[in-house]
Amino acid sequence: MGLVDVWVLGRISDTAAASVGSVNTVTTFVLMMFSFMGQGSGLVYARMLGQGKMKKVQECYSVALILHVLLGVAASGALFTWAGDISRLLGLDGQSLTYGKNFLQIVGGACVLHSLVAMFGGVMAANGFTRVGMFAGMFTNVANVALIYVLVFLPSGPHWGVRGVALATALATAAGLLLSLWLVFARIRIRFLPPPSGQRWRDHAALLVAFSLPTMLEPAFWQAAQISTTRIIAAVGTDELAARMYTLSITNMIGMFSSALSQGLQIAIGHLAGAGETDRIRHISRATRLVGVVAALGLALMAALSSRWIMDRFTDSPAVAEAGRTLLWCGLLYLPGSSLIMTTAATLRAVGQVTYPAATGILVLWGVFIPLAYILSLPLGLAIIGVMIAMAVDENLRALLLGVRWRYLSALDRFCKIVQQPQDSSVAGS
Incomplete structure (x- = not known):
C-alpha cells in the first residue's frame, strides 16, 4: 500500500510526496508498534499451542483483543487531535503542512483498524494460517488501488488528491479488517474464550505484555530514529x-x-x-x-x-x-x-x-x-x-x-x- 501511495503522491507533486513521507514516519512508527505487538502475542500463542494448552491460548486471544482495542483507540485519538502540531514539529509549513496534516488526520485516525488487523493476523499466523492472512493483505491492496482510482484519478470523480490517497488507505484497511474477522470467526473458526476470573485476565495480560513490550520497543525506537533521520535529511x-x-x-x-x-x-x-x-x-x-x-x-x-x-x-x-x-x-x-x-x-x-x-x-x-x-x-x-x-x-x-x-x-x-x-x-x- 505504501508503494502505491508514494507513486500516486509523486504524480501529484514532489512536495506532496515529501511532506506526506515526513508525517508517514509517525504513522509507520505507530503501525509498527501494533504489528510487533501482534507478533509478540503470536509468539505467546505459538508456544502455548506447541505445549497443547488450547483453553489457555483461547483466553489469551480475548485478552489480546481488548489490549489492541484500547491502545488502538488511544493512538487514533492522539494522531487525529495533534496532526497539525506533529506536522509542524517535523518542519513542515505552508502547502507541505496542509498535505501532512490532512494525511495524518485520516490515516493516523484509522490506527485502531491497523491495530485489530495486526491482532487477528497474529492469531492466524500462530495457528498456521499464514496463507489466508496473505489473501487478506492482497485484498486490502486491491481495494486500496481501486479506491485511489475512484477518489483521485477517475475523470468524473472528486479528485481529492492527498486527502483521497489517505482516505483510500483508511477505507482499504477497514475492508481488510472485515475480511480478517470473517476468516478468523467464520472460515477458520478460531474460538475466543473470556478468562474465568480477574486474576486470569491479569495473568494473561502480564504474559502478553512481557513478550510484546520488548518486541514493540525496538521498532518503536527504530522508527523514532527514522523521524530524527528525516529531520537531518530535511536540513540537507x-x-x-x-x-x-x-x-x-x-x-x-x-x-x-x-x-x-x-x-x-x-x-x-x-x-x-x-x-x-x-x-x-x-x-x-x-x-x-x-x-x-x-x-x-x-x-x-x-x-x-x-x-x-x-x-x-x-x-x-x-x-x-x-x-x-x-x-x-x-x-x-x-x-x-x-x-x-x-x-x-x-x-x-x-x-x-x-x-x-x-x-x-x-x-x-x-x-x-x-x-x-x-x-x-x-x-x-x-x-x-x-x-x-x-x-x-x-x-x-x-x-x-x-x-x-x-x-x-x-x-x-x-x-x-x-x-x-x-x-x-x-x-x-x-
Whole structure:
C-alpha cells in the first residue's frame, strides 16, 4: 500500500510526496508498534499451542483483543487531535503542512483498524494460517488501488488528491479488517474464550505484555530514529528528502521479505520451543538466516541495477532522480545486515530471549546511528551519503551483536536449559 501511495503522491507533486513521507514516519512508527505487538502475542500463542494448552491460548486471544482495542483507540485519538502540531514539529509549513496534516488526520485516525488487523493476523499466523492472512493483505491492496482510482484519478470523480490517497488507505484497511474477522470467526473458526476470573485476565495480560513490550520497543525506537533521520535529511535539502521518501518505498519492500521470513521463523521456533525440539530449532534458524541474507543481497542488487528506471517512474526532477539512484545503490551496504537482524532477533525472541534484541537495537540506534548520521551528513558535509554510511554501520553492528548472542546461547548445555524453561520464567530470565 505504501508503494502505491508514494507513486500516486509523486504524480501529484514532489512536495506532496515529501511532506506526506515526513508525517508517514509517525504513522509507520505507530503501525509498527501494533504489528510487533501482534507478533509478540503470536509468539505467546505459538508456544502455548506447541505445549497443547488450547483453553489457555483461547483466553489469551480475548485478552489480546481488548489490549489492541484500547491502545488502538488511544493512538487514533492522539494522531487525529495533534496532526497539525506533529506536522509542524517535523518542519513542515505552508502547502507541505496542509498535505501532512490532512494525511495524518485520516490515516493516523484509522490506527485502531491497523491495530485489530495486526491482532487477528497474529492469531492466524500462530495457528498456521499464514496463507489466508496473505489473501487478506492482497485484498486490502486491491481495494486500496481501486479506491485511489475512484477518489483521485477517475475523470468524473472528486479528485481529492492527498486527502483521497489517505482516505483510500483508511477505507482499504477497514475492508481488510472485515475480511480478517470473517476468516478468523467464520472460515477458520478460531474460538475466543473470556478468562474465568480477574486474576486470569491479569495473568494473561502480564504474559502478553512481557513478550510484546520488548518486541514493540525496538521498532518503536527504530522508527523514532527514522523521524530524527528525516529531520537531518530535511536540513540537507528538499530534493534529498523527496528522494529518500521514494527510495524508502523500494527498500521497505525488500525489507518485507526479510520481515516475512523472520515472522514465519518466530512462529515455527515458538512451536518447536514449546515442544522442546532443540536440534530442529538450530537447523531451521541457520537455514532461514542464510536464505534471508542471500535474498536481501539479490533484491538490493536488482533495485540498484534498475535504479534509473525506478526513479523515472516516481519523479521528473533530475536532481531527485540522481539522489534516489545513489540511495538505491547504498542499499547493498545495509539491507543484508538488516535481514540478519530480523531473523536472528526472531530466533532469540522465540526461545524467550526478548530483552536482548530490544536493548541492543535501542542502544546502537541512539548511541551510534543518530550521532554518526548527524556528524557525517551536516558538520562533515557528506549530506545524505553520510546518513547511509551511518545506517550501514548501525545495521551491520547490530547484526554482529545479535549473532554473537545467538552463538553463545545455542551451545548445547545452555540451549537445552533455555528451551525447557517454563514460558513465564523464560521472559524473566532473558
